[in-house]
Amino acid sequence: MVVRARRAAIVLLALLAWPASVSWAQAVTVETVGTTVKIRAPGFSFLTGDPLARLKEGRSVRVELAAMMLPGPGKPAAATTRRTFALSYDIWEDRFAVAPVDARAAPVSHLTRAAAEAWCVEQLAVPAAALGAPGRDLPFWIRLEYRVLPVDVPAEAEDAGRSE
Numbered sequence: 001m002v003v004r005a006r007r008a009a010i011v012l013l014a015l016l017a018w019p020a021s022v023s024w025a026q027a028v029t030v031e032t033v034g035t036t037v038k039i040r041a042p043g044f045s046f047l048t049g050d051p052l053a054r055l056k057e058g059r060s061v062r063v064e065l066a067a068m069m070l071p072g073p074g075k076p077a078a079a080t081t082r083r084t085f086a087l088s089y090d091i092w093e094d095r096f097a098v099a100p101v102d103a104r105a106a107p108v109s110h111l112t113r114a115a116a117e118a119w120c121v122e123q124l125a126v127p128a129a130a131l132g133a134p135g136r137d138l139p140f141w142i143r144l145e146y147r148v149l150p151v152d153v154p155a156e157a158e159d160a161g162r163s164e
Contacts, residue, residue, distance in 0.1 A: 028142060036125040039067055039142060044121055046146040047087070047096075047113050055089035055096070062086050062101065062149040067124040069131050070141040078140065079130035084149065085120050 028041045051061045064084045068077035084101040090109075096116035099107035100123060108119055121144065131140065 028144075030142065032128055033125070035128055037069070037128050037131065038125050039121055039144070040118065041121050041144060042114065042118055044144055045114075045117055046120075046148075047117055051148050052113075055087060056091070058089070058091065059151070060086055060088045062151075063120070064147045064149055065120055065124055066145045067121075067126060068143040068145070069126055070143060071138065073141060077143075079126045081124050081126050083120070083123050085123075087116065 028039065028044075031038050031040070046063060046065070047055065047061075051063070054061055062084060064082060066080060066082045069079040070077055083104075086099045086101055088097045089095075090097065093110065095110045096113060097107060097109035098111065098116050098119055105123055108116075111119060124144075
């Protein structure tokens with residue numbers, strides 16, 4: 001139990017040293033659940049601007065999220081996980097629904113915007129063994145990225161050739 005808290009504290013300290021332009025860094029927490037490392041970043045928002053407007057017009061949005069575990073700033077990732085999600089919006093209930101494109105998790109609905117974003121980030125579990133020494137004994141950095149996928153690209157074409 002003490003080890004888990006220590007890892008989260010190390011990650012938070014490392015993230016506090018990240019550039020000031022990453023204002024959500026202080027809110028990131030990491031937890032080991034079984035053999036995976038789960039990330040929570042409640043301040044990480046990707047449903048803003050054009051994607052949010054498209055959702056509120058009744059159109060769906062596909063977003064790819066990536067979490068990279070780095071042994072230090074500017075270094076190559078020790079572990080990476082990517083997931084693609086299809087999001088929709090219920091105009092009458094003012095709630096969001098999220099469906100993982102790869103179907104590794106069941107879709108969820110009736111979520112607020114913040115809850116939908118948080119649920120997507122929580123699906124980015126990384127195998128703890130993939131981290132090596134940075135996950136066991138050394139601090140590591142977490143980099144979260146997202147990309148809104150074009151509407152006209154089918155999911156099958158996007159996944160072709162990708163290896164993770």
